[in-house]
Amino acid sequence: MSNTIWVLIELENGQPARSSLEVLGKAAKLGRAEAVVLGAAAAEVAPTLGAYGAEKVYIHADATYDNYLTLPAVDTLSALLNDHQPRLLLLATTYELRDIAARLMVRNNLGLITDATDLAFAGEELQVTVPWGGENVVTATHPHQGTGIVLTRPKAFAVEQFDGRTPEVETLSISINSAAQAIKIVDSVDVASEGPALEDASVIVSGGRGLGKAENFQLVEALAKALQGAPGATRAIVDAGWLPYSYQIGQTGKTVKPTLYVAAGISGAIQHLAGMKGSKYIIAINKDENAPIFSVADLGVIGDALTILPQLTEEVKRRKA
Amino acid sequence: MKIIVCIKQVPDPNTTVSKLDPNTKRLVRTGVSLVLDPGDESTISAAIKLRDTLGSSEVIALSMGPESAQEGMRRALAMGADRAILVTDPALAGSDALATARVLAAAIKKEGADLIFCSTESTDGYTGMVPGAMAEFLGLPQLTFAREIQIEGSKAVIKRVVPTGYKTVESSLPAVVTIASGSFEAIYPTMKGIMGAKKKPFTKLTIADLGIEPAQVGEAGARERVLTIGKVEARAAGQVIKDDGSAAQRIAEFLQRYQLL
Ligand SMILES: Cc1cc2nc3c(=O)[nH]c(=O)nc-3n(C[C@H](O)[C@H](O)[C@H](O)COP(=O)(O)OP(=O)(O)OC[C@H]3O[C@@H](n4cnc5c(N)ncnc54)[C@H](O)[C@@H]3O)c2cc1C
Ligand SMILES: Cc1cc2nc3c(=O)[nH]c(=O)nc-3n(C[C@H](O)[C@H](O)[C@H](O)COP(=O)(O)OP(=O)(O)OC[C@H]3O[C@@H](n4cnc5c(N)ncnc54)[C@H](O)[C@@H]3O)c2cc1C
Numbered sequence: 209m210s211n212t213i214w215v216l217i218e219l220e221n222g223q224p225a226r227s228s229l230e231v232l233g234k235a236a237k238l239g240r241a242e243a244v245v246l247g248a249a250a251a252e253v254a255p256t257l258g259a260y261g262a263e264k265v266y267i268h269a270d271a272t273y274d275n276y277l278t279l280p281a282v283d284t285l286s287a288l289l290n291d292h293q294p295r296l297l298l299l300a301t302t303y304e305l306r307d308i309a310a311r312l313m314v315r316n317n318l319g320l321i322t323d324a325t326d327l328a329f330a331g332e333e334l335q336v337t338v339p340w341g342g343e344n345v346v347t348a349t350h351p352h353q354g355t356g357i358v359l360t361r362p363k364a365f366a367v368e369q370f371d372g373r374t375p376e377v378e379t380l381s382i383s384i385n386s387a388a389q390a391i392k393i394v395d396s397v398d399v400a401s402e403g404p405a406l407e408d409a410s411v412i413v414s415g416g417r418g419l420g421k422a423e424n425f426q427l428v429e430a431l432a433k434a435l436q437g438a439p440g441a442t443r444a445i446v447d448a449g450w451l452p453y454s455y456q457i458g459q460t461g462k463t464v465k466p467t468l469y470v471a472a473g474i475s476g477a478i479q480h481l482a483g484m485k486g487s488k489y490i491i492a493i494n495k496d497e498n499a500p501i502f503s504v505a506d507l508g509v510i511g512d513a514l515t516i517l518p519q520l521t522e523e524v525k526r527r528k529a
Numbered sequence: 530m531k532i533i534v535c536i537k538q539v540p541d542p543n544t545t546v547s548k549l550d551p552n553t554k555r556l557v558r559t560g561v562s563l564v565l566d567p568g569d570e571s572t573i574s575a576a577i578k579l580r581d582t583l584g585s586s587e588v589i590a591l592s593m594g595p596e597s598a599q600e601g602m603r604r605a606l607a608m609g610a611d612r613a614i615l616v617t618d619p620a621l622a623g624s625d626a627l628a629t630a631r632v633l634a635a636a637i638k639k640e641g642a643d644l645i646f647c648s649t650e651s652t653d654g655y656t657g658m659v660p661g662a663m664a665e666f667l668g669l670p671q672l673t674f675a676r677e678i679q680i681e682g683s684k685a686v687i688k689r690v691v692p693t694g695y696k697t698v699e700s701s702l703p704a705v706v707t708i709a710s711g712s713f714e715a716i717y718p719t720m721k722g723i724m725g726a727k728k729k730p731f732t733k734l735t736i737a738d739l740g741i742e743p744a745q746v747g748e749a750g751a752r753e754r755v756l757t758i759g760k761v762e763a764r765a766a767g768q769v770i771k772d773d774g775s776a777a778q779r780i781a782e783f784l785q786r787y788q789l790l
Contacts, residue, residue: 279670303689306658306661307673310626310658311671314666319627322626344548345761346549346758347756349754350754390670392698394698397696447711453676460709462692489787506768507769508768509771510771510772523777523778524781524784527785528790
């Protein structure tokens, strides 16, 4: 079977998404990486992908992909996959790529493995690593012939550089069926959170329900600011309306991997841990000595977050001065 | 308007750590307490609220699962769903996302619906693949990650959660809609609701009723195979200290030791 590995590159404001570049680098280390770029900016983006591992790039520069969700991309990819039969289609787990993958799985009758943190080949056999349920890690494979789809977990791979690689670019000449224009984006509203983006922050200070009330979240923000980091939150306080969803870290929120993660008033539910336990150093402040968060903390402090947070903010400022 | 809501039972996330059976390589569902997926509680509540605003509409809870899934469906009925359909069949054990979507789509086709609600992902398997796959089987558009939904004439309009905020997205009906977790507060069943649930229509279907072959579902139809199950390397438990007034100092020292300050 071919060792060609395809990566669908998601565009964000005309630029390749970082999450897609992470996956492209992994594909290039596993085999011959080929990228597919769909959207108005495809032609400008294509040549830049060599530096991230692509040997070939298929492009269709058409704004329909930017204005209508999922279906145009599924139509195009489905036909391309049939024609070229790559060994694998790799996608970063993002909102849009997930939706595309689900439909492709059905339309082309493909096996699909989600939430992968690593992939390798043992001879011909693909082995996909999937962490599962907090305490298990599974290796899975596609036992059937034909292309397999793998969705990878955010931040599973670093962006790799492939200096001097120039990809061959193939421009697709296809027209998009009007029936594929069924899911229309009417408008976009940014609800920007303050400070550095959570995904890129090297320090994150997060708060949970243990803070007691919404006003106390400013204690978290103050420490985050002193450490030049970003504030994050648990779903409990996002659901409670203290903060917008963009702050949520965990299984149904963002996956983060900072150098330092400070968890204040957070119990450490498995769904929260799923989004942050890849952090290099974890410090937890919790009143309850049995809180599960302590089992992942490098430094656990049994105490009141409402008194410790402001003291720590002062201490950090003092030591930095 | 006929609204079908896809729901399932999962090991209680508050009391159980999900375990995998090393022999069957499946999720252990015996000896653990099962509950209606908390995400689905919020989704079914969204459907009930929509039904009540639209008027002359119906909410049908649909699940694929073992007989024990009835309990979760009774809860959905107690919350306010009008009736329930359970697809249950020994051949279904070990189904992957593709097979699950195939079965649910067949049941939806048989019943007919204007709107199909799912949660964006389940709490146990969380592939998030079932709703989109179902939409593809049905040839319908999918509106995913909705935190709000409105019906405007023959269109469904949602606010779709995205990492930077939200997008307004629309499609024609019928459509599959996935509800972002936590966007709708779960309805708490009343005593009256619980009593009334016992009298609501409850249909059971097998795969033969849906014209599906055993080879297309279950372990037989699965297109992924688990090779090995291992244990995650536990993070080395760190140091735990009690705050005696010096916690801020101790944390700052830790930060300096690892050059984080
Ligand atoms: C399908 C699904 C998906 C989910 N996805 C996510 C997700 O993406 N992200 C997420 O975070 N959660 C998620 N959850 C929710 C998760 O299960 C927990 O409910 C949530 O993480 C709990 O948030 P918390 O730690 O803020 O609150 P709690 O669990 O209520 O914990 C509060 C903690 O604060 C401590 N405390 C109280 N007062 C103080 C004080 N003064 N000082 C210090 N400590 C104090 C308490 O001891 C307690 O440990 C999900 C759940 C489900 C079912
Ligand atoms: C360790 C492990 C790993 C797995 N990995 C994969 C994998 O990589 N690929 C794969 O194809 N399968 C995988 N599965 C199997 C998958 O979890 C099951 O096929 C499951 O039936 C699909 O559902 P989900 O929980 O992932 O659904 P999701 O797609 O996460 O569910 C979203 C929503 O769809 C609806 N829904 C889902 N299932 C049902 C149902 N039975 N009845 C009614 N409504 C439902 C609900 O509204 C639900 O909230 C895995 C299972 C395990 C135990």
